[in-house]
Amino acid sequence: MPLIKATHQQTKEHNRNLVLKNIFDREKISRAELSRITRLTRTTVSEIVTDLLDEGLVTEIGVGESIGGKSPILLSLAKDSRCLIGLDIAQNHVRGAVVNLRGEIKKTVTAPVVDRFGEKPLKQIFEILDQLMKSPCRPISGIGIGAPGLINTSEGIVINAVNFDWKDFPLAKILRERYQLPVYIYNDCQAAAMGEYLYGGYHQKGENLVVINVGYGIGSGIIINGKLFQGDDGGAGEIGHVVVVHKEAKPCRCGHYGCLESVASAQAILRDAKELLHFPDRPSLSELSEIAILDEIEKAYIAGHPAIRELILSSARYLGYAIASLVGTLNIHQIVLIGEMTRFGPAWLDVIRDTMLRASLSRLANSTSIEIGKLENNSTLLGAIALLVNNYSLLFMKNSARTML
Ligand SMILES: [Zn+2]
The missing domain is CATH 3.30.420.40 (ATPase, nucleotide binding domain)
Incomplete structure (x- = not known):
């Protein structure tokens, strides 16, 4: 009957994907170990592996150590096969x-x-x-x-x-x-x-992760149980347009006033820093690209320009409060920051961490780690x-x- 056939096909695909995932997750693995981890029979694993070898997705890369009996053949993902x-x-x-x-x-x-x-x-x-x-x-x-x-x-x-x-x-x-x-x-x-989860190595640390992009805009991505969580409308993680400033709020590109993005993004820093930086012997800032202006802001920040430092560090406080909300909502231990603003380094990150620690339950905050992502602009x-x-x-x-x- 078609229904039973479809179910059988689905089971087959599910098992195949499970075996492939486990080969993906490790540098090398034997058929016996795959069988132990996936709880599939050795015969099922062997059949699936034969298919994967035929497809060229997996290769045999030699033999592992024997734990009694024949030495097992080790399998590895054929990384250039697709x-x-x-x-x-x-x-x-x-x-x-x-x-x-x-x-x-x-x-x-x-x-x-x-x-x-x-x-x-x-x-x-x-x-x-x-x-x-x-x-x-x-x-x-x-x-x-x-x-x-x-x-x-x-x-x-x-x-x-x-x-x-x-x-x-x-x-x-x-x-x-x-x-x-x-x-x-x-x-x-x-x-x-x-x-960041798959290629930045975070999947080896746990199944949950929040990555916050603090670039020209601000947004985040949430991984729960190893899967991307998109929410009911695909907008999960859109923290950049939550209003965080109520007095003297500045306009945001979304049409509202006082969004997180309007105070903590690279765009917000560019807008405010232009008024603070003057270069008498240099071309005016308006002639430079946004990235070149950010470079100038970073130089001033490193040199200890008081107003620029205050601008950057107060933007970090807003981020810290936003992260405290995420900690309270999700209780995900691993939080990773990426994007243009990460150039402001340890002092910026410390203010974010301190604010988060002060603004959320200590028990949850103490087990939360905030760090800079590993993939630079490739994430x-x-x-x-x-x-x-x-x-x-x-x-x-x-x-x-x-x-x-
Ligand atoms: Zn907005």
Whole structure:
């Protein structure tokens, strides 16, 4: 009967994914150990491993130590057996990369965002992807995208982009048709969380993680039980637009006043620091790029410029309060900060930690660690890949395009 057949197929896929996940999670592992960890019979594991070897996803890499009897053959992920394309649509640039299954970047293409309106950003995305598709890495199993704003991942729609004038824009469908590959799109901070989790090594420390991107905007991604938590509308972790200033609040790009982003983001620092910095013998700040101005602000901060230090450290206090709310809501021990503002280093981080400790229950706060992420500016890009890798069925040949262009 079809229903029973489907259930059998689902069980088979579930078991296959379970075995593949355990091979993914370790450098090497034997069939016997896989059987012990997954609680599948040795025969089932052997059959699945034979399929994985046939698919080229796994290789045998020699023999392990015997614990009585024959020495076991060790299996390892064939990291270059599939490639994935990751795309980070950031505030000021779009960056794409071809990446292998271990998150090693094979080729990158970056272009500044020149036009935020209409079809032009899309044309730019096509150009980047066209170049990446020419990479010799084969087969390419899918495209993962991280984009700022509200995203409907299941339908592949950008509901509301922050940097482009896209509204309910079916980006995944457009790219799927053009490249004939599976395409998934995620909120950039949510993708970044998955990137730090899988490729920043945090999955070895626990199953839960919060990653807060403190860049030109502010947002976070939440991993619960090893899976990205997106919330009912895909907006879980959107802490940047919670109002934190009530008196003399400044406008935020979302239309409200006094959001966390309006006081603690790099954009807010750029806005306020410009009034504090003067360079009599240098070109005016208005002639410099945002990143060059941030460099100047950082120099002044390191040199001990009192007003600049106060500006940066008071922005850290707002972040500390926001994190205290997360600690009270989620009680997740591991909190990771990424983004442009992490350049302000230990003093900035200490103020965030101290504020969090003072503003949440000591018992919860004391077991919470806040640190800077490990992937620098690759977390969103690798996160988009990590989310693809989590969808193991994508990696099987029958479901993925072997060659393109
Ligand atoms: Zn806002």
